[in-house]
Structures are given as C-alpha cells and as structure tokens.
Amino acid sequence: MKIDFLKTLNKIRRGPAIMLQKDIGVILANTSIDKNSRVLDAGSGCGILTSNLARFVKRVYSYDNRKEFLEAAKDNSKKFGLKNITFRNKDVYEEIKEKNLDLITLDLREPWRALKNAYNALRKDGMLVCFSPHITQTNKVIEEAKNDFKLVNIKEIIERDWVVENKRMRPEHTGILHTGFIIFLRKI
Numbered sequence: 001m002k003i004d005f006l007k008t009l010n011k012i013r014r015g016p017a018i019m020l021q022k023d024i025g026v027i028l029a030n031t032s033i034d035k036n037s038r039v040l041d042a043g044s045g046c047g048i049l050t051s052n053l054a055r056f057v058k059r060v061y062s063y064d065n066r067k068e069f070l071e072a073a074k075d076n077s078k079k080f081g082l083k084n085i086t087f088r089n090k091d092v093y094e095e096i097k098e099k100n101l102d103l104i105t106l107d108l109r110e111p112w113r114a115l116k117n118a119y120n121a122l123r124k125d126g127m128l129v130c131f132s133p134h135i136t137q138t139n140k141v142i143e144e145a146k147n148d149f150k151l152v153n154i155k156e157i158i159e160r161d162w163v164v165e166n167k168r169m170r171p172e173h174t175g176i177l178h179t180g181f182i183i184f185l186r187k188i
Contacts, residue, residue: 023131039057040096042063057103106130128187150186152184158176
C-alpha cells in the first residue's frame with residue numbers, strides 16, 4: 001500500500017519543534033545523496049527529517065539523546081511505512097558509531113561540539129549539514145569547522161504563497177519566514 005507522505009505528515013506524533021518541508025527540500029536538493037547513500041540525522045526529534053531522508057537513501061541512522069523523542073521518531077517512521085532507519089539513543093557529542101557516511105545532518109543546540117565526531121564518521125568529500133535558528137550559532141559552526149570542512153554555502157529559506165484572483169496576482173501578506181540557517185559543509 002502506497003502511503004501519501006504529505007497527508008501522513010499532518011497525523012504524526014509531535015514533540016519538539018519540527019524542521020519544515022521547505023527546509024528539508026533544500027537539504028535534499030543541495031546534497032549528493034541518492035538511493036545508495038548512508039546518512040545520519042542527529043537531533044532527530046520526532047523524526048521528520050529522518051523520515052524524509054529515508055525516502056531517498058539506502059539507510060538512515062537516527063540519533064537522539066532523549067528517549068521520548070526517539071520513541072516519537074520510531075512511531076512516526078512506522079506511519080510512513082519506512083523500514084530503512086536504525087534508531088539509536090546516543091549523543092553525537094560523545095560518539096558516532098557509523099563510518100564512511102555520505103551525509104550527516106545536525107539539528108542541535110551546539111552543533112560545533114559534534115564536528116570532530118562528524119568528521120571522523122564521514123567519507124572523504126562527505127557532506128555535513130547543520131540547521132541553526134540563530135546567526136550566532138551559524139557563525140560558531142563556521143569558525144569551528146574551518147580547519148576540517150569547506151563551507152559550501154548557507155541558506156535561509158523564506159516561503160510565501162501567492163493569491164490568484166482572476167487576472168490579479170499578489171503575494172500573501174504573511175508567510176513562513178525565518179526558521180533557521182542551513183549550513184552546508186564538505187569534509188576536506
């Protein structure tokens with residue numbers, strides 16, 4: 001049975017704030033992952049990024065140091081019918097068990113604390129993506145990463161719908177504005 005991902009997304013178990021589809025789409029489009037990729041999502045929360053990644057790659061390792069968040073992520077992955085996720089109640093600040101990963105995503109309060117472990121877990125030229133709500137966090141990641149990673153780019157995604165009324169078109173007065181900065185780094 002085919003599961004409608006977007007309809008199911010509205011029925012998931014929530015907990016911590018979730019990464020929005022607008023940001024996830026940019027991560028998927030700006031990394032080199034494919035059906036053979038192995039990726040790690042750290043700070044997985046209720047598993048929205050984990051589940052989106054699992055739709056496109058061979059294997060996802062989902063790390064969260066909070067059991068209640070990991071349980072929500074597991075429940076949600078079942079709702080999406082995903083079976084290629086390994087959940088670990090682990091802290092990436094302390095250890096990343098997997099090696100030769102193609103991509104690591106960090107949605108953490110202090111992602112710079114995981115840089116050494118991420119470096120050791122990524123394959124040569126592997127990608128590291130950090131999601132940080134604050135520019136001060138973004139600056140700290142860039143500063144701490146400069147010896148081991150090449151900054152590819154930083155993106156901030158703003159989404160705004162348009163109103164179409166016959167021949168008149170205009171942007172909505174509101175939209176989904178700043179949610180975070182997405183930092184793309186490549187292991188050197």
